[in-house]
Amino acid sequence: MPTRQCPHCGKVIFDQSTQCPYCREALSAVPEVRLRNPHRAVGRGKIRQGLLCVLLAALVHYFAGGYSGLQLPFPIAPLVTIYLSPLLLLSGLGLSLSGMILQHKA
Numbered sequence: 172m173p174t175r176q177c178p179h180c181g182k183v184i185f186d187q188s189t190q191c192p193y194c195r196e197a198l199s200a201v202p203e204v205r206l207r208n209p210h211r212a213v214g215r216g217k218i219r220q221g222l223l224c225v226l227l228a229a230l231v232h233y234f235a236g237g238y239s240g241l242q243l244p245f246p247i248a249p250l251v252t253i254y255l256s257p258l259l260l261l262s263g264l265g266l267s268l269s270g271m272i273l274q275h276k277a
């Protein structure tokens with residue numbers, strides 16, 4: 172027979188019991204699940220996405236700017252290193268910052 176832990180006293184009881192035999196507290200049929208704060212999880216996800224964007228911008232700038240010494244088989248327009256990779260970096264920083272604010276508010 173499956174068992175679970177009593178949410179009131181912590182002792183192991185049968186899964187189907189409606190009252191704890193130890194502390195006599197009434198139990199719900201389905202064990203309660205505590206949900207995490209959704210705003211906090213969203214904020215954490217945004218921080219992660221923003222930091223990933225920053226990493227991607229650094230990689231793009233490193234290889235497209237010619238700092239790696241690796242000869243790329245195709246030419247990359249200077250537009251990428253002048254505007255696009257810094258824009259991606261700033262966007263990633265902004266996304267991380269908004270995630271931190273969301274997480275702090277939650």
Ligand SMILES: [Zn+2]
Binds near residue numbers: 177191
């Ligand atoms: Zn109990």
